[in-house]
Amino acid sequence: GAGVSQSPSNKVTEKGKDVELRCDPISGHTALYWYRQSLGQGLEFLIYFQGNSAPDKSGLPSDRFSAERTGGSVSTLTIQRTQQEDSAVYLCASGTGGNQPQHFGDGTRLSIL
């Protein structure tokens, strides 16, 4: 069956531009997470959506980062006025609930020039 789908796979953009990353979770999954991972580093939690609850935004590194999840399904992560330190792989994962394992998409590799 279809897994978690992320787009684009790769994104190269100039410093200062805004970028939007998309995540299509597995159908029916109520939990959705965004992470980022720099080369050789661990996963950095960004934001967590669970059903209709208010999202946990505690991992967002600055107010340039925001995320939405419309209709409880697709999510977009927006980074405004990108900086070079934003370069990383952005991973999305979804699951059936907070106590259940999550499944990851292939990620979006973001490069800021």
Added chain:
Amino acid sequence: RKEVEQDPGPFNVPEGATVAFNCTYSNSASQSFFWYRQDCRKEPKLLMSVYSSGNEDGRFTAQLNRASQYISLLIRDSKLSDSATYLCVVTINNNAGNMLTFGGGTRLMVKP
């Protein structure tokens, strides 16, 4: 203190060796535990859940010690293909509900 802590390694072992990783967690109310595996430049993938009574999947054995708040992963008869980063995952309860929290990972390198 991090909520989920792992020794980053690397653990360098020869093929055929037995290797064990531990992971400690700070929230005594955590209820679900998992091990994930991440290959270089790939996304993490679920390796196995960890049950209270301990569980085994082929060469892999996972155990939970609630009293000491740690989980372990034992790999027997290591293969070259076991080389990867192993991530410990624990559920944490916060304002958004139960959510999964990852440790920083332990890197394993199996040598011929």
